[in-house]
Structure formats: structure tokens, C-alpha cells
Amino acid sequence: xxxxIYIETYGCQMNVADSETVASILDVNNYKIASEINNADVIxxxxxxxxxxxxxxxxxxLDFIKSIKRKNKNLIVGIIGCMAQRIGxxxxxxxxxxxxxxPDAYRYLPExxxxxxxxxxxxNTDFNxxxxxxxxxxxxxxxxxxSGFIAITRGCNNFCSYCIVPYTRGRERSANYNDIINEVKKxxxxxxxxxxxxxxxxxxxxxEDNLNKVNFPSxxxxxxxxxxxxxxxxxxxxxxxxxxxxxxxxxxxxxICNHIHLPVQSGSNKxxxxxxxxxxxxxxxxxxxxxxxxxxxxxxxxxxxxxxxxETEEDFQQTLSLMEEVxxxxxxxxxxxxxxxxxxAKSLIDDVPEDVKKERLNRMIHLQNKIxxxxxxxxxxxxxxxxxxxxxxxxxxxxxxxxxxxxxxVFPSLNKKQGDTVMITIKDASSATLKGEITNS
Ligand code: SF4
Numbered sequence: 081x082x083x084x085i086y087i088e089t090y091g092c093q094m095n096v097a098d099s100e101t102v103a104s105i106l107d108v109n110n111y112k113i114a115s116e117i118n119n120a121d122v123i124x125x126x127x128x129x130x131x132x133x134x135x136x137x138x139x140x141x142l143d144f145i146k147s148i149k150r151k152n153k154n155l156i157v158g159i160i161g162c163m164a165q166r167i168g169x170x171x172x173x174x175x176x177x178x179x180x181x182x183p184d185a186y187r188y189l190p191e192x193x194x195x196x197x198x199x200x201x202x203x204n205t206d207f208n209x210x211x212x213x214x215x216x217x218x219x220x221x222x223x224x225x226x227s228g229f230i231a232i233t234r235g236c237n238n239f240c241s242y243c244i245v246p247y248t249r250g251r252e253r254s255a256n257y258n259d260i261i262n263e264v265k266k267x268x269x270x271x272x273x274x275x276x277x278x279x280x281x282x283x284x285x286x287x288e289d290n291l292n293k294v295n296f297p298s299x300x301x302x303x304x305x306x307x308x309x310x311x312x313x314x315x316x317x318x319x320x321x322x323x324x325x326x327x328x329x330x331x332x333x334x335x336i337c338n339h340i341h342l343p344v345q346s347g348s349n350k351x352x353x354x355x356x357x358x359x360x361x362x363x364x365x366x367x368x369x370x371x372x373x374x375x376x377x378x379x380x381x382x383x384x385x386x387x388x389x390x391e392t393e394e395d396f397q398q399t400l401s402l403m404e405e406v407x408x409x410x411x412x413x414x415x416x417x418x419x420x421x422x423x424x425a426k427s428l429i430d431d432v433p434e435d436v437k438k439e440r441l442n443r444m445i446h447l448q449n450k451i452x453x454x455x456x457x458x459x460x461x462x463x464x465x466x467x468x469x470x471x472x473x474x475x476x477x478x479x480x481x482x483x484x485x486x487x488x489x490v491f492p493s494l495n496k497k498q499g500d501t502v503m504i505t506i507k508d509a510s511s512a513t514l515k516g517e518i519t520n521s
Contacts, residue, residue, distance in 0.1 A: 083111045086120035090137060091128025093315065094249075095161055097229035097278055099126045100218030102160065102186050107219050109190040118148060122156040122193055127163035129244050131417040135163050142174060149176050156196045160186065162248035166421065169203045177201075183234070183249050184208040207250040209235075214259035217266050226274065226469065226499055228267040232260055232299065233279030238318060240345075241356045241423040242388060242416065245280055252280070254287045257294045257302065264307050273467055273499050274311040277303065282314050283321035297325040304333040311467060311484065312336045316343060320359045322367050331374045337484040338375050342367070343383035347402030348395035351388055354428060361402060368406050379409050379485025386444055387416040387437030389428035396440050403447055409455050409487060411448050415441045449511040456487070456509035463519050464489065468500045489514040 085106055089099040102124065103113055114120040123145060128134040138159070149155045158179045159171050165182035172180060178196035181189060182205035195202050212234055235250040236243075260277075267275055277300060279285065285296040294302070304312050312335055319342055330336045342364075346352055349360050371378055384403070386396055403411070415437035418430045464483040472478035472490045479493045481502070490513055491504050504516040 084114040084119055084121045085111045085124060086114040086117045086122070087124045087126060088117070088141070089126045091126075091130065091134060091161065093229060093276065094231065094278055094280070095126050095128060097218060097231050098161070098183065098186070098213075099124075100229065101213045101216050101231075102126070102189060103219035104216050105186055105189060111190075111193075113219070117145075121154065122158065123148075124158045124160055124189075127159060127161035129162035129166045129248055129419070131414065131419070133417070138163055142176060146176050154197075156193060158189070158192065158196070160189075162244065165205050165248040166244060168205045172201045172203055179203070180205065182206070184211045186213065187211075209251050209253055212253055212255040212259075214255035215262070217263060225270050225272050226467075228272045228275040229278050230260055230263050230267075230275060231255070231278045232282060232296075233285050236280040237284075238281060238358070239356060239423065241354065241428065242419065244419040244422055247421050249280065252284065254285045256289075257287050257292070257299055260299065261302060261306055264303050264310075268307045268310060271499075272310060273501075274313065275303075275307065277312070277314040280316060281318040281321065283317050283323070283326065295325075296321075297323060297329045300326070300336060301329045301333060304329075304336050308335055310335060313339065313486070315341045317341060319344065319364050319367055320357075322371075324370060327371055327374050337379075337486065338377055339379040339381070339484060339486040340371060341381045341383075341486075344402065344406075345383060345385060346388065346391070346395070347399035348391070349398075351391055351395050351398075354390055354424075355388060356423070361398065365402070365405065377485065379483070379487060380406060381410040381412075381486065382406070382408050383412045383414075384444060385414040385416055386440040387432040389416070389424060389430055389432070391416075391432055391440075396443075400443065400447055403444070403451065407451055407455060408448065409485060410452055411444075413441060413444045413448060453509070453511040456511065456514055459487070459506045459514055460509060461506065463503055463505045464514075464516075466491075466502055466504045466516075468496055468498055468502060470498050483514075487514055488512065489516055491516045491518060494518050 087099045127138050156178045157176050160181045164180045179192040180203040184207050185204040188204050233254050235252040236246045237252040239246050287294050418425050466481040466489050468481040472480045478490050480490045503519040505519045506514050506516045508515040
């Protein structure tokens with residue numbers, strides 16, 4: 081049976097978790113994961129649609145796969161994820177695409193694949209408001225039991241005016257907390273060291289049954305108590321829903337990592353309103369100050385983009401001054417990329433010239449590198465608990481791992497291995513990495 085599957089994943093951690101769910105669904109249908117793309121009978125590309133570049137990457141990848149299909153005429157190629165959902169049926173017009181499946185249709189993949197073998201091209205982009213795939217334990221690509229992901233919510237109801245996600249992932253729904261705790265226990269049984277609770281907006285998690293009403297702060301505390309040996313992380317948060325209750329839960333649970341990823345997007349109230357972000361600069365800074373006052377050694381990161389519709393130099397200066405005031409350890413920074421089908425694409429003019437967008441993005445990156453370097457230099461001499469993730473790309477003598485603040489640390493291996501927890505004293509730092517030595521083993 082042609083049952084070797086090769087899954088290629090693009091985009092966010094949500095897609096990484098989805099690819100592991102897909103691998104698990106196919107595994108129980110006797111499909112095996114191929115290690116090499118050239119050994120595959122079926123290639124599945126899990127796509128992202130958040131920016132134009134993300135989709136361009138997929139079209140050029142399909143051109144590459146054309147050459148593989150020329151050598152293997154029976155090869156089946158499927159497109160899944162957000163781009164599949166956004167473009168849908170039209171993707172079947174591509175000569176080598178055999179099936180298309182949106183983020184709520186992964187349970188139908190075995191059927192879609194067998195139909196493809198009968199030369200029936202199918203597209204399933206139906207939304208299913210009840211679909212959370214909960215109870216399906218993700219199948220890791222290389223069976224490493226290090227970091228696990230659990231998608232606690234799917235979809236999004238926030239409709240930020242620039243964002244394609246509500247159109248590609250549907251309405252928000254929360255998984256049953258009992259299923260989540262079962263998955264946590266399975267990860268713990270399988271000796272996972274860390275788990276990340278995932279969602280487009282984890283803070284709005286809510287599930288109620290006749291026994292309990294569970295919001296996100298109570299869910300993450302439940303998870304922390306059920307997996308005391310594991311490091312607990314979560315992403316992504318929305319500032320409008322980041323409560324004092326959650327900050328207190330993080331502060332009082334040692335195994336919930338002191339790191340919050342809190343996308344701000346812009347520092348200008350005018351632009352935040354045009355983005356439909358539903359908070360103000362003042363609200364955001366208040367959240368940051370409360371976090372810092374209750375968790376002084378917190379690690380903070382964000383998503384920020386420039387060049388949105390109507391952004392003036394003055395608005396942009398607001399973003400730079402907010403970055404200076406918050407002093408993020410790290411930030412993902414972009415220039416605005418209009419997405420078809422969003423409110424912004426329909427109703428707001430993309431009026432900031434491309435060269436101005438690029439120039440502002442460079443200024444943001446330059447400022448953030450300066451801030452990250454200053455913050456990392458301030459860690460020299462401090463000792464952190466680090467979870468070893470693997471060998472550094474640069475040398476097999478060096479290992480890398482992360483502090484609970486989500487900072488990357490490289491250090492001489494001293495026969496330590498992936499999955500070990502070590503104490504590292506920081507000796508030097510760059511804007512992206514801390515360098516240190518194992519203090520005691
Ligand atoms: S919160 Fe806004 S930016 Fe985030 S996924 Fe939802 S709509 Fe998109």
C-alpha cells in the first residue's frame with residue numbers, strides 16, 4: 081500500500097500542532113511518516129496565509145514538487161491549512177494538487193487521499209464549530225518527547241481589521257478541559273519536559289459543563305497542578321483579555337514559565353482603533369506594568385507591525401516610544417501586507433508607500449536589537465534554569481536551550497543531553513542569544 085506520508089509545515093505553532101494532529105489521524109489509518117520527501121507516496125503541505133510572502137512560498141514550493149511528481153507519477157499532493165481555506169477549490173486548478181482541506185476538515189484526510197488515488201480531486205473547506213480535535217494525541221515528527229503542544233482553542237472572533245485568521249480558521253471554540261487534562265497526563269506519561277497551550281487568543285478560553293465553569297486562568301492552573309514536573313507555556317494572548325487573575329496564577333505557580341507573548345501591533349491609539357484591536361495604548365501599558373510589578377523577572381515578547389493604513393510618522397513614533405517604554409526582550413516585527421477578504425482590504429486604503437514601510441521596519445528592528453542587547457547584557461552574571469533542547473547549530477560541542485523567560489542560551493555541553501535541566505551562569509550576550517556555562521549538575 082502507498083502509505084508513506086511526508087508533511088511539510090509553514091507558519092505558526094498552531095500549524096506545527098495541527099501537522100502533528102494530522103500525523104496522528106493518518107497514523108491510525110495505517111499511514112506512516114516518511115523521513116524524506118523523495119520517499120513519500122503522499123505529500124501534504126500545511127500552509128500559512130498571514131502575509132502575501134507566506135503564500136508566495138507555497139506556489140514556488142509546488143513548482144519544486146512538480147519535478148518529484150514527474151519521477152513518481154502516482155505521487156499524491158495535498159494542500160491543507162489557512163491558504164487552502166482562503167483559496168479553496170481554485171487550488172485544485174494547479175496541475176499537481178490532488179486535494180485541498182481546510183483546518184476543520186483534517187478528519188476527512190484519509191478519505192480525501194483514497195479519492196485522489198481514484199483520480200477524484202476533492203476540496204473540503206467546510207467549517208465545523210465543534211471541531212477541536214481534542215483527544216487526538218499529537219504524533220511527533222521525530223518522536224522526540226521534549227516539547228508538546230495542546231491546542232486549547234481554535235478559530236478567532238476578534239476580527240482585527242488586517243487579519244485573515246477569522247476567515248481561515250472560523251469561529252472561536254474551546255476544547256473540553258477534561259480532554260486537555262487527559263492530553264497533559266499522556267504527555268507527562270511520555271516524559272515530555274514542556275508543553276505549550278495554544279490558541280489564536282488563549283485568554284478567551286472558556287468551557288462550562290454541569291460540574292465546572294473553566295476560564296483560562298483556572299485551566300492553566302489545573303494544567304500546572306496536573307503536570308508539576310513539566311514547564312508550562314502558553315501563546316498567543318490578546319491584551320484586552322489579559323486579566324489580573326491570570327497574572328496572579330502565573331506568579332504563584334513555579335512551573336508556569338515567567339514569559340508572556342503579548343502582541344501590541346502598534347503604539348498609536350488611532351492605528352489601534354483602525355486595526356479594531358479593542359484596546360488603547362494606555363490599557364496595554366497598564367497590563368505591562370501590572371505584569372512587571374507582580375512578576376519582576378518576567379520575559380516579554382510581542383508582535384508589532386508598521387505601515388498600516390493611515391499610519392503617519394507621528395503614529396509610528398508612538399510605536400517606537402512604546403517599544404522603549406515596555407523594553408521587550410524580543411519581538412516579531414513586520415510591515416503591513418494587505419490580505420484579500422479582510423475588512424482592511426475591503427474598506428481601508430493601503431496608503432503607506434512600500435519604501436516607507438521598509439524604512440520604518442528597519443528603524444523598528446534597529447531599535448529592538450538595541451533594547452534586546454541591553455536586556456541580555458543585563459543578564460550577565462545571573463544564573464538561570466535552562467531546559468536543553470539540542471546541539472547548537474554552530475558546534476556539536478555546544479548545546480542550546482531556553483530559560484523560562486524564553487531566552488535562547490548556548491553553553492558547552494559537558495555531556496549533558498536534550499531534555500536535561502541545567503543551571504547556567506551567563507558569561508556573555510548578543511541581542512539574540514545568551515552565552516553561558518553550566519554552574520552545577
Ligand atoms: S486576535 Fe486578531 S490578529 Fe489575532 S488571530 Fe484573531 S483576528 Fe487575527
